Amino acid sequence: MANNEGIDNSFLDTVKFDAKGLVPAIVQDHETGKVLMMAWMNRESLEMTLERKKACYWSRSRNKLWLKGESSGNMQDVYDILIDCDGDTLILKVSQIGGACHVGYHSCFYRRVLENGNMEICDTLMFDPEEVYGKKS
Amino acid sequence: MANNEGIDNSFLDTVKFDAKGLVPAIVQDHETGKVLMMAWMNRESLEMTLERKKACYWSRSRNKLWLKGESSGNMQDVYDILIDCDGDTLILKVSQIGGACHVGYHSCFYRRVLENGNMEICDTLMFDPEEVYGKKS
Numbered sequence: 001m002a003n004n005e006g007i008d009n010s011f012l013d014t015v016k017f018d019a020k021g022l023v024p025a026i027v028q029d030h031e032t033g034k035v036l037m038m039a040w041m042n043r044e045s046l047e048m049t050l051e052r053k054k055a056c057y058w059s060r061s062r063n064k065l066w067l068k069g070e071s072s073g074n075m076q077d078v079y080d081i082l083i084d085c086d087g088d089t090l091i092l093k094v095s096q097i098g099g100a101c102h103v104g105y106h107s108c109f110y111r112r113v114l115e116n117g118n119m120e121i122c123d124t125l126m127f128d129p130e131e132v133y134g135k136k137s
Numbered sequence: 138m139a140n141n142e143g144i145d146n147s148f149l150d151t152v153k154f155d156a157k158g159l160v161p162a163i164v165q166d167h168e169t170g171k172v173l174m175m176a177w178m179n180r181e182s183l184e185m186t187l188e189r190k191k192a193c194y195w196s197r198s199r200n201k202l203w204l205k206g207e208s209s210g211n212m213q214d215v216y217d218i219l220i221d222c223d224g225d226t227l228i229l230k231v232s233q234i235g236g237a238c239h240v241g242y243h244s245c246f247y248r249r250v251l252e253n254g255n256m257e258i259c260d261t262l263m264f265d266p267e268e269v270y271g272k273k274s
Contacts, residue, residue: 005240007258011250026163026172033170035163038226050250082246082259085238089175091246101222103142109219109228113148113187121144122219 006085016087017043022058023090027100030079030093036100037108039068041090053078055092072132074098099126102133143222153224154180159195160227164237167216167230173237174245176205178227190215192229209269211235236263239270 006014017023022040029036039057041049045065048056055076059066069075080093101108110123143151154160159177166173176194178186182202185193192213196203206212217230238245247260 005247007248007256009256010254011256012254014248014256024161024175026175028170028172033165033172035165035170035172035228038161038163038221050254081250083248083250083256084175084245085240085242085247086245089245091172103222105222108221108223108226110142110222111144111151111220113218113220117147117149117187119144119146119148119151119220 006087011081011083012043012046014083014087015043015046015090018088022060023088025055025057025090025092027055027076027092027094027096030095034107035109036094036096036106039066046090049078049092050081055094069097072098072102072127074100074127076100102129104129104132143224148218148220149180149183151220151224152180152183152227155225159197160225162192162194162227162229164192164213164229164231164233167232171244172246173231173233173243176203183227186215186229187218192231206234209235209239209264211237211264213237239266241266241269 021042025039025041027037042058045056045058055068057066074097076094078094082091099106104125104127105123106126107123111119112122158179162176162178164174179195182193182195192205192215194203211234213231213233215231219228236243241262241264242260243263244260248256249259
């Protein structure tokens with residue numbers, strides 16, 4: 001019975017980056033298990049995360065390395081990294097300072113679906129994005 | 138202060154499918170918060186999931202709708218669906234029958250990274266895949 005499936009290789013050699021060189025990372029509070037966000041990592045941001053124990057991603061919109069919290073101060077201390085069976089998705093277990101979401105909520109997943117197909121807010125607002133990032137012009 | 142950001146539209150109109158018509162869904166145990174897997178959904182599988190309250194995905198390897206558990210019996214009853222700020226990632230909160238992972242573990246994320254860059258098993262084996270899916274020829 002397979003019980004030590006796929007632990008013979010090193011972690012970095014096991015990660016399967018997609019055609020764009022990216023892998024999705026699910027970011028979860030290391031104590032409560034609450035999912036805070038999903039972001040994308042390239043090999044460089046993953047290596048930086050492993051080294052510094054601070055979450056670092058690849059920003060697909062800005063096309064650059066993104067040390068989470070570099071603008072907002074809402075850094076993520078990384079406690080654990082898990083990898084899935086296919087090697088193409090990661091979990092980062094973190095301690096989140098402030099809120100994870102640029103809209104100001106604790107989690108980016110602050111909306112839930114209602115029975116009628118509409119949505120409702122299901123999370124706590126942690127900060128005012130205009131105060132943290134400045135007013136949109 | 139934005140506190141009801143983005144709940145004016147219907148859920149289905151808010152989901153942003155990627156260029157391939159897919160959106161990633163993080164699958165989480167609705168009671169413990171444990172992340173079990175990540176899978177991809179197209180609009181049809183999402184509509185089917187909303188209607189039946191059983192998780193249905195789009196299999197990128199088999200290129201077809203995939204009612205989770207159709208081979209293994211390990212279905213997922215869906216209790217809640219959340220959507221992130223950008224509308225391009227979902228969370229499904231489910232009750233998992235048996236194990237989620239085709240390797241036999243409860244979660245697909247059954248390996249964690251060690252300080253030395255290797256990995257260790259961090260999850261429970263729930264079934265023998267050869268018994269459930271048959272022997273690989």
